[in-house]
Amino acid sequence: MTTILRAAHPAAAIARDHLTALGVRDSTVELTVDWAGPVRLPLVDEHLVQAACGIMHVHGRARGGPVPLAIDYATSVAGVLAAQGVLAAEFARSRGCAVRAVRTSVAQAALLSVGQYLACGSAGPxxxxxxxxxxxxxxxxxxxxxxxxxxxxxxxWRTAGAPEEALRQGWPPFLHRFATAVCPLPDALHDALARLPMSDICAAGAACGVSVVPLATHPVVPPWTFTPLPGRRPVAASDVDVSAPLRGVRVVESARRVQGPLAGHVLALLGADVLRIEPPGGDPARGVPPLTGGVSARFAALNAGKRVVELDLTRTAGRVVARELVADADVFLHNWAPGRAEAWGLDAADLAVVRPGLVYAAASGWGPHLGPHPPTGTDYVVQAYSGLAAALRPPGEPPAPSLMTVTDVLGGLVCAQGVLAALLHHTGTRVDTSLLSAAGVVSRRRAEFRRPLRTADGAVALAGPVPPGVPAGLSTADLLARLAALDVPAVAVATDLGALATDPRFAGAAHRPPWEFT
Incomplete structure (x- = not known):
């Protein structure tokens, strides 16, 4: 692997491993990864990045205060972004654009990972x-x-013997937990299941269409699976420039929630023209509060800038139009439920006929790894099954998934990464990724777990232990001043996402692509 790494950074090492696995062994793109990037704060490790960029706040919401993820999550996301940058640069080079270098940072990765929460600003739960x-x-x-x-x-819940009022109260927070990162359920629901053996709970789930997934640790599966499809795409120079290496690439996206839309969002940030297929009346997620300009802020964070066409894919006429759209596309991307593509005649083999050389990206919950009838494949059950729920909690604490959508984010990034690798080869390819395969991308390296230090008006994270002689009970500003005088890197823990989004120290990273190409 000859990609030039300007720093021996753990995220750069992850990028190197991914690029090697994707067959990119002769790149001379100069890759730079650091902690802070354009964020003007003394960020020197994963702990400080999580504190400053909102990860501790979002992860800790459900527990009442900021809590670190016990794994190098932001570093892992940065590694994927770094590999994406090199792949995009190589693709641009193949089209005649002289991209020499790409730069990203762990802070930019962290901000991207909490982007949907940042978009909601101070309107948190x-x-x-x-x-x-x-x-x-x-x-x-x-x-x-x-x-x-x-x-x-x-x-x-009726089968489990839960009281009617509890099951009615529990549904709204359960349904919206993906958007809010909290899920306060009535005690009566926990009590109802605590009276039943696991065999009865599984039987009730099977009878009622509810997936029941024990917290366990299963083997890591490969992030991507590539299957050749017929045809080649022409290597068109187009009007590619350094800042938009995917300019001229046409993507048709039919996806909901986070994973699929985020994959399309990443491709759009790299310059691709993304056309979303939404059902008649638009994606229901457009109306989820809080609204900005009449559209859900969270939805806009993942889909702003994409063109939209409304089609009813359950009808033959809608599927005919979809095939016509794909006939002029380079990429088709979806995260449909298992079996839907085949039932609709929109599987890879079907669309490769109308568009030879197509990159067909299927992002799922489980991939083929749990058979033809897997549990519902969403973020939290994948965390539970994969072992990520145990890894991200500190030693001695029982395993529990984070209500921050950690695998949805990585699932979207891994899908986009696979698309970039397929585009680089200019041949027809099916790319399969899943939330389960993305869970294996997260580094399970456990550094020393450090909770932020409480102050009189908030919390501070610092690199290492509290130095001797620093008094307790200081304000955040006073403590940061004391630590700066002692040359100890430290940051205030972000607990107001609205303020973070407008903080001038983040101006170079907020609302911008997480790569810089030169």
Missing amino acids: RASPGIPPPFVSADGVRFEVETLRAEDWQRF
């Missing part, structure tokens, strides 16, 4: 009583449940 998942059965098994249908939720 209000504190309310209740206990988030996971649940614990009578025989001591910790597990997650998942359903996207209120009717299935109601039947499951």
